Amino acid sequence: MHTTSIIGSGAVAAALAGRLAATGHRVVVGTRSLERAHDLPAEVTDIATAAAAAPIVVSALPGAVAVDVLAPLREELAGRTLVDVGNAVRTGPDGFASELRYPGGSLAARLQEALPATRVVKALNTLGPPSMMVDPPAAASTFLCGDDGSAKAEVTTWLADLGWSPRQVIDLGGVATAWWPESFVMMVRPLVAALGPVPFALAVVTAAPQ
Numbered sequence: 001m002h003t004t005s006i007i008g009s010g011a012v013a014a015a016l017a018g019r020l021a022a023t024g025h026r027v028v029v030g031t032r033s034l035e036r037a038h039d040l041p042a043e044v045t046d047i048a049t050a051a052a053a054a055p056i057v058v059s060a061l062p063g064a065v066a067v068d069v070l071a072p073l074r075e076e077l078a079g080r081t082l083v084d085v086g087n088a089v090r091t092g093p094d095g096f097a098s099e100l101r102y103p104g105g106s107l108a109a110r111l112q113e114a115l116p117a118t119r120v121v122k123a124l125n126t127l128g129p130p131s132m133m134v135d136p137p138a139a140a141s142t143f144l145c146g147d148d149g150s151a152k153a154e155v156t157t158w159l160a161d162l163g164w165s166p167r168q169v170i171d172l173g174g175v176a177t178a179w180w181p182e183s184f185v186m187m188v189r190p191l192v193a194a195l196g197p198v199p200f201a202l203a204v205v206t207a208a209p210q
């Protein structure tokens with residue numbers, strides 16, 4: 001049985017835990033509040049214990065706090081693959097992202113810098129709501145950014161359990177490329193203004209070779 005740990009117990013954690021549990025994964029959720037997270041289909045524990053409990057650990061934390069929460073867990077996370085789904089932004093008065101928290105860089109790169117013995121892989125941050133992460137429309141794409149090729153292969157296999165076929169998964173390269181998918185969050189406000197508050201996902205459609 002595969003084990004996946006998820007740090008944080010919010011909307012993304014709930015969607016991922018539900019699908020992973022349904023596909024036979026053991027799911028461990030790390031939370032600050034054991035009571036609040038008790039209704040998830042998962043073993044609920046403290047954050048440090050969850051970080052050390054699985055080969056794949058998902059950071060489902062607010063982007064603004066992820067580095068501060070995870071950097072002290074260097075030992076627990078050593079040798080593991082950390083899937084970073086976060087968007088780290090400053091929000092404007094309307095609640096939408098007004099600027100990136102790490103302009104010119106990225107949350108994923110900051111996490112990799114803080115956790116040198118962990119294999120950070122960016123994924124799943126360009127779609128919402130979280131139900132689309134586990135039930136992706138056929139045309140949707142997700143982007144992987146990470147320095148370790150075997151970790152990205154591991155995440156591609158893990159994504160298949162969430163419903164992503166390999167052709168929907170685009171490997172952009174090293175963790176430095178995470179700036180591009182992380183920048184997509186800046187397009188959310190104009191998209192919502194144009195489309196209304198509908199679920200959406202970024203999709204890359206390629207033409208057949210000539």
Ligand SMILES: NC(=O)c1ccc[n+]([C@@H]2O[C@H](COP(=O)([O-])OP(=O)(O)OC[C@H]3O[C@@H](n4cnc5c(N)ncnc54)[C@H](OP(=O)(O)O)[C@@H]3O)[C@@H](O)[C@H]2O)c1
Nearest residue numbers: 008009010011012031032060061062063086087128129130
């Ligand atoms: N929602 C989406 O549609 C969507 C789409 C793409 C990407 N994302 C990204 O996914 C990440 C999670 O999103 P979400 O919607 O699940 O957020 P959320 O509902 O706010 O959940 C985040 C969880 O992180 C934990 N947390 C919050 N502040 C913390 C702190 N200071 N220290 C430690 N833990 C803290 C909380 O869990 P506990 O109270 O149990 O500790 C909280 O439930 C974000 O980075 C977001 O940008 C979200």
